[in-house]
Amino acid sequence: MINSQTTVREVALQMPESTRLFEKLKIDYCCGGNQPLANACASAGIDIDNVMRVLGKMSQSNSTEASALDFQNASLTELIEHILNTHHVFTKSEMERLQSLADKVLNAHGGNHPELVHMDELFTRLCADLKPHMFKEEQVLFPYILAMTQAAELNQAGPFAPFGTVNNPVRMMMKEHDIAGQILRELRALTSDYKVPPDACISYRTLYEALENFEKDLHQHIHLENNVLFPKALELENALLQQS
Ligand SMILES: [Fe+2]
Ligand SMILES: [Fe+2]
Secondary structure, eight states, X not given: OOXXXXXXXXXXXXXXXXXXXXXXXXXXXSSSOOXXXXXXXXXXXXXXXXHHHHHHHHHHHHXXXXXSOOGGGSOHHHHHHHIIIIIIHHHHHHXXXXXXXXXXXXXXXXXXXXXXXXXXXXXXHHHHHHHHHHHHIIIIIHHHHHHHHHHHHTTOOXXXXXXXXXXXXXXXXXXXXXXXXXXXXXXXXXXXXXXXXXXXXXXXXXXXXXXXXXXHHHXXXXXXXXXXXXXXXXXXXXXXXXXX
């Protein structure tokens, strides 16, 4: 049961559709989601009662709809497949498309809109951070989690961890998520919530709309890793250690 003291993270886990509302209200549910809903609303200057009402309506209308994937009850393998096929694929293709679009918009409008220089720099930095980040997840962390899952299924000892414990790469990934979250906040502030100026061309509008979608997807992606996948992986590693 959700109440004003439930953490934002917990609400996002229990009601995945609430993340759409959090995006709209600019309430952080991925990296900074570990605070009660009441506190998050207070610091965002939003009336908690209104938020509770909207959440209540949402849960009523969704109780009849089957959710696409029940993340909390999904297996680690399903979660990793979902993260890779949905978020990693999207992030990679959008990074490539938006980097050239951002350069194009900067060349065309940088004279009248000098903030575009900083926007381009921030997005380039975000991509430069995300590429090796996803590579580490794909090559090191996720294969280790999948190997743990297999060991558990076969009742075998856990796989060798070259990094000591899974807690180490998890901590590193979470730190990198925080940095990405900070860059997203800077981008949002710089672009005044992705508001296009009246003289913006189609490319400019397309870019800002796509950047906002990119932000939304990355929030969801980080939420699934920080709040669902990583805690489950830590739990599984502990279970395997106790068993051996
Ligand atoms: Fe990821
Ligand atoms: Fe990640």
